[in-house]
Amino acid sequence: MTTEDLALMPPPASDTLSAGHGDLRTCTAGGGRAGRLRRRRRGHVSGRFATAASCAFAEHHRPDAVRFLAQASFGATDAAVDEVIASGYAGWIEAQLARPQALHRAYLESVIDPTQPQQNYRDFVLDSFWRQAITGADQLRQRVAFALSEIFVVSQLTGTINQRPRGLADYLDMLGREGFGSFRALLEAVSLHPIMGLYLSHLRNQKEDAATAACPTRTTHAR
Secondary structure (H helix, E strand, O other): OOHHHHHHOOOOHHHHHHOOOOOEEEEEEOOOOOEEEEEEEOOEEEEEEEOHHHHHHHHHHHHHHHHHHHHHOOOOOHHHHHHHHHHHHHHHHHHHHHOOOOOHHHHHHHHOOOOOOOOOOHHHHHHHHHHHHHHOOOHHHHHHHHHHHOOOOOOOOOHHHHOOHHHHHHHHHHHHHHOOOOHHHHHHHHHHOHHHHHHOOOOOOOOOOOOOOOOOOOOOOOO
């Protein structure tokens, strides 16, 4: 996001009020071309009907908010667009960073029947992904985790992964957990996760033999 992009968005209304400038105005749908305009000044609230021009400021920024949400979430909703307009890009991001992470592993544990361990639960990982992508509150974290999953790839097409839905769910949770931290910590978490060890076959690698310089390890992950 460039400085020019940020300049397109209005500052949060709370910042404007705390600085002693302007009024807080909220536009909601009304009859015809009119909207409901509420004005708050110095703690006093009053209301009146206004023409659509009174809501033009907020409406002008809706396309920018939609574009931003298309990049930072799994898609814009009316509520999310209103939130971005009200708080600005930075405010929305800070709010998202503060949201607790929704865990794929927790969802999987809630649907697995311990009396039927033979049932194949691999599809429930995808069910959890779509459930969180469409309805999850931590949209930014889930979008970041999805982007990282396309960089640090593991695949259900590999039988060893497909047979371990708990492990795959935990791997996705790890990407979400480490995605907001340092890249160094993320790389370490990816490298040490058992699912990545299975996928790139470095699980249980042995150390190099210092006496013979023999290296009986798989180096796929290192490469």
